[in-house]
Each structure stands twice: as structure tokens, then as C-alpha cells.
Amino acid sequence: MGSDTEPGDAGFVYDDVVRIPDARAPGGLDAAEGADGPARRASLADVARLADVSPITVSRALRQPGRVSADKRQRVQRAVEQTGYRINPYASILKSGRSNIVLAFASNLMSEQFSLALQACAEVFETAGYLFLMGQTSYSYERETAAIQALHAMKPAAVMFTGVIELEANREVLRALDIPIMETWALPRDPIDMLVGFSNTEAGQLAAEVLFAKGHRRVAYIGRRGGRGALRLQGFRRRCGELGMEIVRELLVDEVTGLSQGRACLSATVAAGAEIDAVFCSNDVLALGCLMEARRLGISIPGSLGILGFGESDIAAEIPPGLTTIGIDSAGLGREAGEMLLARLSGEAVEVKVRRMDLLVRDRGSV
């Protein structure tokens, strides 16, 4: 796989990585280090001594500058620069019980939708001075529980999930945390706290309607067996029934592993001789796999087979003939979630704790 490298190894093409020299005046952070190795980090007390004020005044000067006289504020400022002082968040949190860390957990890091949402959310919090950190739960109850245990310990300022928490035990732990909690990506009746979501059931219904409108009557469903996939399937089934469409085949997977899985699903369907005129994939990755496979098999799209996806994959719009999908504005969801949490953290009276995102049909010709 790789090979060990010793500095000075011959025969390697090293990268001449750019180095950008330090522009700061001497006496900055370096002042914290004596000649004999990294020194102890400066504490509030050190700064206080240097500025000739009390520690608590330093604390105030940094957190509520308005409540400290200009003179002392400046002295503190200077002392902070000289010592390279940085607050110790652990001590701060230990005492105050408050932190400026916001944690977000995604079921899956590889998902474009989740990445878009988290990126937008990160933007909101980082702009507001919070440290936005992310973790993953891998669609696993076990991991999710571990993450929530960690939360219970870390007491972040707020938490967000790209999904809804299903285990009662975990819901209980979260409630007990007593911090703003954001669930997303579904529309349950009883969110733990806050929610920016959309109805997956409705998405499934909408999928049926879109296919029906284009004349498809015998359809297949490909998607995840559990979680939101199951919700979309439920809505899809219901509306198909109402519209007199037949779901000829349902291919359920436990975990979405990649495009090739979508290929395999479609080719299995074809090999089985299922007579379908369209397929709804509850996930863009699967839909793209189907699209590829259909083209490889020479099946004309949407003439012989309509393909409908779900999500917000960048490539869905670009790949010919264009993948028609249902989805939401993921970045918008992330931004909204961030702003709602932020409002709560700022102490604003927030009445609206639940927001519903509109479902968007992006018609690109594959249906």
C-alpha cells in the first residue's frame, strides 16, 4: 500500500510545498516559549499579574469589554498579546457549564446532501464565533448512541443531526441535556426539540405522482430498507395504489454502497424479466447507477424506462439525459437549521421550533 520513508530518502519526488512565513511581530506566541522547550501556557492569572489587575477583570475584559474601564481594558489587551494567552475552554466550561462548541452528526459523510447542509450550517455558526464540529453515525444505532453519550458528557451549546433520533433511550438523554437540539430530514409529529425537515412520506407520494403524470403505470422501487427510505416507500406505495399504478418490484438494500449497487439492482430487475416502465430510486446514488446501467443495456430513457431519483447530487443535473429528481434545498436546510439554533442560543424568544422545507421536483428528462 504505502512505503516507509525516511527524511532524506533518495529517489522520492518531494513536494515543494509552499511555506508562508510568519508576518507577526516577534514577541507574539513565541514569547510563551522559553529557550528550554515549550513553556507552560499562560493562564488568566499570568495575564492579570502582567496587567496588574485581578484575574476576574481579565476575564471580563475579554468577554464583556464594555464593563471594564478603557484603561484596564488596554492593559489587559497588551498583556494578552505579550503572553500569547488563550482561554482554556475546559476550565471555562467546567465553571460556567456553557461551551461555544456546536456539534453536528451526519448519518453518512459521503452524502452530498448532508455535506451541503453541514457546510451551510457550519458557515452560520463559524460566522457567529462558534466552533462547529462534526461527527458521523454511519446509520448505526450503536454509533449514534456512542455519539449521544459523548454529547451528554461534552455539553455543547447545541446539537444537530441529519436525521431524526429513533431510540427512546437516546431521545431521553438528549432531552435531559437541556440544550437546543435540531433534528432534520424528516417530518415527525414529535421532534425532541427543534426541526427543519420535510415529509419523506410526501416525497414518496410525489414520486408516484410525477411518474403517473408522465404516463408510467408499472413501476419498480429501489431504496434503503430502513429509515427514511422506508418512509418514502410507504408514501410511494400509498399513492401508487390510489392512482392505480402497480409496483411490480421492490428492491431493498440495507446500506447504499455506491453507484454499482444501483447498476446491480436494475440489471437484476431486467434479468428477472420484470415488465416495468419506470423506477423510483429513493436515493440519487442508486438512481445514477440505474441510469448508467440502462444506458449500457441500450434501454432508452425515458422512452422505455423512466428513472426518478431523490436527492441533490451535483452530477444528476449534468449526466445525459439528466436525472429527474425530487429533493430539497439541502444547503438551505442547513442554513435555516443553523440560524434557528443560533437564535435560541442568543436568547431570542423562538416560537417557531419546526420548519418544513418544500419538496422540489427537478425535471431533467429522465422521466
Added chain:
Amino acid sequence: MGSDTEPGDAGFVYDDVVRIPDARAPGGLDAAEGADGPARRASLADVARLADVSPITVSRALRQPGRVSADKRQRVQRAVEQTGYRINPYASILKSGRSNIVLAFASNLMSEQFSLALQACAEVFETAGYLFLMGQTSYSYERETAAIQALHAMKPAAVMFTGVIELEANREVLRALDIPIMETWALPRDPIDMLVGFSNTEAGQLAAEVLFAKGHRRVAYIGRRGGRGALRLQGFRRRCGELGMEIVRELLVDEVTGLSQGRACLSATVAAGAEIDAVFCSNDVLALGCLMEARRLGISIPGSLGILGFGESDIAAEIPPGLTTIGIDSAGLGREAGEMLLARLSGEAVEVKVRRMDLLVRDRGSV
């Protein structure tokens, strides 16, 4: 964008999200909550009182069970369960100076390569009982500096970056942290501490060789202006020169925004009448855009135009005619980086601090 929703709103299709009831016996976490709202979290002292031992014995029973008598260990165990006690990591870190948090920063969350690496790395640390959290730096020095300031404050057990730190000031801060630091995705001569990387310069050279071997002589380069893109370009230029190939055109972008950017780059090249027989894109997203655009324009691949990408995009392998790329085993890199850091954290004497990943040519027919 969205619409406000009040519980009980009519007309909405709510999701019947699965709820999995709590299987634990009563008296678990709930015991921590009295009738009057969430009670104070149990502390070590509470547990000690209940178990009738000293606080330090509780601490030991939890961290080094072997050093406590079986009797007391059991009493502690029971008391922990009864109170729902969970360690307060802030107090723990404040005193010990050690944390079990590992932080990883990616330049860009949307990158499949980085996601793969982080996911693999997360696996390693989570299995070992660490809390693995991720942040993003958005390819911005400013964000990177902010992240590193946060690090300086948080003192995680270890840190990893999907890249190499360029700002001297930041390198200095990291060194002063005195924790294991992992840089990746390049092969500088002077990493801060540990490194699992590969030579981007060599990747550029290899790209030239791959194109040359297939008979291409007049080529274009499309990629990021800065960072690793620049390194790849440097190697590409050098080897092209040596092999007598001409780089007819270099299209440099500041930031990769999506497939459509690749499309635009190729169509600009074509519109300008540049006579090229191949293009090397230092990024799969751009390469896929080129591939799409070439097909749209009716340019045969690789007959009239060879396209070579860089990265590990899932779709590159699936999209006809298959995108030939150069890349590394991203998940392998992440795993390796995680394991090397873990070895250091376990106190093992680690001699090899630098590991070089092999470059892989994945020939899929687009060159």
C-alpha cells in the same frame, strides 16, 4: 423556501418515524431526574457517597479497574448505574491535561477523497474509544487559522489535516501543542510531525507519462491555481517538457465549485480553437465536467480527446467510457494515518513518522 409549521397543522403529511422504545430497566438514567425537572448531573462525589468509598476510588475503579478490590469495584459499578453517572470530560481534561478527543480538519467536506479518508480514520479512532470529530477549513487560510487557534485551546489527543499546513505561524502553534499531528495528501520534506502522503509533483509527472504513452502530444491542464493543484501542475509541466509534449493551455481556477466548471473549462478551450489531443484535470470533478462536455460536443473519447483525472470519485469508474484517473487509496490513507496516530497515543515507540502512499493509475479508457 420553507414554511412554518405548528404541531397539529392540517394538510401536512407527517412522517410516521419509527420509535424504538427504551429496553433498559427503570432506574437507569431517568433516576437522575427528580419529579421537578432535570436534576443536577451526578458527580464523582455522588457516586462515592452512594458506594461508600472515596471519590478517588471511584475514579480509579472506572479508569484502572485492576487497581481496586473486586468488592469496591462492584459497589462503584452499581452506584454508577443507579446515578447514571457520566464523567465530566472538562474537569478531567482540566486536571489531567489529556483528552480523548481527536480532531480532523478537511479542506473541503464535499470531496469524496477526503470523506473516504476521514471515514476510515474515524473508524480506527472510534473503535479505540476516542471521540473523532471533524471540522472544515474551506481551503481558506483564515478558517485554518481559526481552527488551529481552537486546537490550541482544546488540546485534543491528536490532530489530523487533509493537507499540509503552509502558514509558518500555524505550524508554530501546532508544534507548541505538543500532541501528535498528522499531515496528509502531500509529501513535503519537513512535515510538522507525522505524515501519510504522496507526491503531488510526482502525480503530475505521472500524468504526463500516462498521456505520452497513449500518444498524446499537445495537451491542456485544468486545475486549481493554488495548493496541491499547483504542485501537480509543476510536475506535469516538468515531465511534459522532458517528453517533448506541449502544454497548449493552462486553465486555472481558484476554487472547484462543481462539474459545470469542468464543462465550462473545456468548452472555453474548444471555443478558443486550441488544438489539443488530451487534457489533464488535477481533480475528478473537473475531469468529469470535461468528459460530459466532450460528449455533448460530440468529441470522441479518447479518439479525438484524451481525458485524465485525479482522485477517487465513485462515478469516474462508472460513467462511460470510464474516466482514467491517477489517485491514491484514500481510505487506506485515512486508516494508516489513524493507526499511526493511535500507536503514538498508546505510547508505542514510533520510529516511522512518515509514510508514502503509492500513486495508482486507474485506466478506464478515457485516455
Added chain:
DNA sequence: TTGTAAGCGTTATCAG
């Protein structure tokens, strides 16, 4: 094997 004492660096509280 167990416990005592002290303190990590910060902030809440209250007094001046």
C-alpha cells in the same frame, strides 16, 4: 489497596 490534600484555570457571587 485506599485515602487525604491540593489544585488544574476559569467564572458566579457578592461585597466594596
Added chain:
DNA sequence: CTGATAACGCTTACAA
């Protein structure tokens, strides 16, 4: 506006 004092909950060092 400023400061003294006492914690926050845990772990290190040392003593028994």
C-alpha cells in the same frame, strides 16, 4: 467599575 472568595469535578502526588 473592581476585586476577594469560593467553587466547578476531576486527577495527581503523596501518605497510610
